[in-house]
Every structure is written in C-alpha cells, then in structure tokens.
Amino acid sequence: MTLAVIINVETKYVSSLALLSAVRHINLPVLLIDCESQDGSFNWFCSLQRKHPFRLITAPRRPHGAALDWIFQTVEADGIIRETLAAGASFMHRLVLNDFPQIPAIGRLLWHRFRIPGLRQIRLRSLDSFRCEYEGHKPSYVFFDTGAQIIKC
Numbered sequence: 558m559t560l561a562v563i564i565n566v567e568t569k570y571v572s573s574l575a576l577l578s579a580v581r582h583i584n585l586p587v588l589l590i591d592c593e594s595q596d597g598s599f600n601w602f603c604s605l606q607r608k609h610p611f612r613l614i615t616a617p618r619r620p621h622g623a624a625l626d627w628i629f630q631t632v633e634a635d636g637i638i639r640e641t642l643a644a645g646a647s648f649m650h651r652l653v654l655n656d657f658p659q660i661p662a663i664g665r666l667l668w669h670r671f672r673i674p675g676l677r678q679i680r681l682r683s684l685d686s687f688r689c690e691y692e693g694h695k696p697s698y699v700f701f702d703t704g705a706q707i708i709k710c
Contacts, residue, residue, distance in 0.1 A: 560586040562628060566618060569598040573605065580609050587611040588632060593618040622649030622703045653699040655688045656681065668698065 561579045565572035572589065579587045589611055591599045602613050619627060625648035629638045654664035667684075670676040681697070688695035 560588050560632075562632065563587065563589045564592060564624060564628075565589060565594060565598050565602070566592045567594040567596045567598060569594065569596060569601050572598070573601070576602075576605070576611060577609065580611055589613050590616050590628070592616050592624070620649065622647060625704065648704045650703050651701050653701065654697075655691075655695070655699055656684050656697050657687050658689055659687060671697075 561583060563572055563575050563579065576587060576589055579585070587610075589602055591602060591613065593615070599613075599615060605611075606613055616624070616627065626642060629648075630642055654661065654668050656667040657663040667681070670679075684697075685695045688697075691699050
C-alpha cells in the first residue's frame with residue numbers, strides 16, 4: 558500500500574500545510590508522525606483529524622536517516638526496501654573509509670591525514686589496488702548522505 562508520510566518535529570504550521578495539501582491534492586492515505594514535539598503539535602493534529610482524514614501516530618525524535626529506517630520498518634512499506642533494511646542497509650548517513658578497507662584500523666590511521674592541511678591534497682595512488690570502486694572511481698573515503706546507501710543497493 559502506498560501512502561504519503563509527513564514527519565513533524567515542532568513544525569506544526571508547516572506540517573499542517575503539507576498535511577492539508579496532501580489530503581486535498583493526492584489520492585493517497587496520509588500518515589502524520591509527530592516526533593516528541595513540545596509545542597502542542599499532537600493536540601493540534603488531533604483537532605485537525607475531526608475535519609480531515611489522516612492517520613496520526615507519535616514516534617521518538619531521531620536523526621533523519623534513523624527516522625526513515627524506523628518508518629520503513631514499522632509502517633507498511635515496499636518489500637524491496639524492507640528486505641534491503643533487513644540486510645543491513647540504512648537510510649542513515651555514514652562515512653566509509655576506503656584507503657585500506659580490508660584492515661579498518663589502518664584505514665582509520667590513514668584517514669587522519671585529512672586533518673593536516675598540507676596532506677589533504679596528496680592522493681596515495683599506491684593504495685588504489687586496495688580501494689573499493691564507487692561509480693568508476695577509487696576514492697579515499699565515501700560519504701553516504703541520507704538514503705544514498707539504499708539507492709546504491
């Protein structure tokens with residue numbers, strides 16, 4: 558089942574606009590998730606439920622990627638996304654140290670060179686044979702933004 562999901566974290570007016578727009582303009586059920594708001598949001602949305610059809614639940618406040626993981630594991634979601642999450646992927650952002658991925662301790666030591674201004678620009682090509690390839694490149698590190706690891710899978 559496809560549904561529209563709106564996450565509220567103390568932004569009840571902005572979330573209300575998104576909610577009312579979704580209810581009015583798309584032909585999908587709408588789920589609003591209130592994440593520990595302290596601004597009266599939950600009661601506000603309860604009052605809106607009397608006039609508009611949507612489902613309202615509460616959830617703990619989490620970083621964005623962790624909230625997406627929770628939503629897709631808890632709310633009825635696409636089977637492929639659930640399988641991908643069950644296999645260990647995540648919507649969370651993460652940093653992959655790629656200089657020597659076979660031995661993470663060495664990779665962490667090599668990562669420290671990026672803290673030294675003169676060493677940041679030096680590319681250690683001799684490590685290319687150890688690095689994993691990402692989209693045709695062998696970078697020293699890869700930063701997966703929110704959801705990027707899911708798309709990669």
